[in-house]
Amino acid sequence: MNIVYTGENDSRAFKNVIGETVEALMKEDDKVVWLDADLMSCSGTNKGTGDRYINCGIAEANMIGVAAGLSASGFKPYAHSFGCFASRRVFDQAFLAGGYAGNSITVVGTDPGITAAFNGGTHMPFEDMALYRAIPGSYVFDITDVPMLVDVLRKCKDIQGIKYIRVPRKTSYQIYADGSSFEIGKGQVVRDGKDGVIVACGIMVHEALQAAKALEAEGMDIAVIDPITVKPLDAELIRSYAEKTGLVIVAENHNRVGGLTSAVEDVIIGLPLKFGAVAVEETFGEVGPQDYLRTRFDLTSDHIVRLIHGLK
């Protein structure tokens, strides 16, 4: 894997990348269908034409049911809404008409956690990964950058079962080279280190790398791992770094219950090590600029550094 991280913002908005990638997938495979719940302008798919773009209106539960029926009919459905609605509003449908019934759906939930920003607490899913992790056989992705989004959207097309992709609509910090290919269930060592490891997903990979850089100046050598798939989690990789470094920090834009923190805890339990999490604690979201929310919920590189200072 070629890491191209510079700390500079990538000008490409995820939203546009979704629209372009879906259009390409539609051309390559006549079984691809895109369902949306009156948010095509937000998923960048509003310029798509043809009867395989299906706007279901503001009726997310029905959308997931229709997607399940299309799967049973032989199609490869993608269904989008904001992450809050694409998870908790449709959980029974994704669970039963989807997973339990043996149908395959790729659910795309935009604006995870604090990236919901000005839509506020009502629209701020800190529990979406917890919900989707609980569906047997499911896959959960917290998108880190554009190359990962492109590859994950593409790979999900032919994976059986329920796949949940959480991704912001705005821009990101590029980590991986364009054209990168990711393996399901295989984590990426974004930065190597021997004094501790930060396991981070989504927007928190950038924060983790900034924290590692700051700690490097203090003489600490901290690794950063992006699990790529929050589920299935690369237990082997995380355990090996946990054993090697004796210090594990998890960083996620999600409630610490049921998301990456819980997943990592499950695989390191019993190991002699120091552990901490930078995640949303027992609280709901709120409205504001994303930079304000980063600080409000302590999802910052500074907080990661403070946590590591406290544990060391």
Add this chain to the structure above:
Amino acid sequence: MTQEQIKELQKFALQIRIATVECIKSRGFGHIGGSLSVVDALAVLYKEVMNIDPKNPLKPDRDKLVSSKGHAGPAIYATLALKGYFPYEKLKTLNQPGTDLPSHCDRQKTPGIDMTTGSLGQGTSTACGLALGDRLMGRDCRTFLFVGDGELDEGQVWEAAMFASAKKLTNLVWLIDWNKKQLDGYTKDILDTGDLQKKFEAFGFDACTVKGNDVAQIYEAVTKKPVDKPIAIILDTVKGAGVKEIEETMSNHSMNVKPEVFDRWLDGLNAEMAAFNA
């Protein structure tokens, strides 16, 4: 439809009733009321209307049935067994450990079941998806959907109803099992659904109401050629239809009775069958 055809359908419906009661008797309890109410519609669909092949249950261009009221499983299993999807004896495995015949329909377990249902309301959307999928694939076939009248309480039903008419799913037929009762009592007392035909018309359906335990009326309604709207047929049924004692039991959603009671019901149904064959 000739008198002979009507008689054949009535006889098939009677066979399904017997098989349904035997199926539920094997476990001692089950969703008997809402199973028996849809038997006549099942008889019409599976004997005269649907393009199906029991030897090839997943034939892509088959007509499909979704029972969004997933608890009608026993009646559907009875129908499928009689059509040869699986051996009749299998009906006696209902809800036994490891069974392929669970209370609620499961497409991954039972040959001939086109969609998994059980969380009420959900089958309305998956049926829309199947119908839309067939249209996008260019298949000439239809999807039939059973919806319970109590199930109409679920909001998802009305999301799906809007979707079906907005997307002009003319290859989709909704059959509303208007048996007037749900688990806790009469639907009019629990959450009155009002005038169902008007509701479905307002939602953009070509709607009609028929005697839902009358095979000739059902046949006429389901064979009507759709124009530019999905079809909704309100089946005016009796919960527990065909077994007087069950019809007259107020709480007949799920019944748990002694084997001799099941036998009494079966004796009655078998006597009717003997009269048919005489």
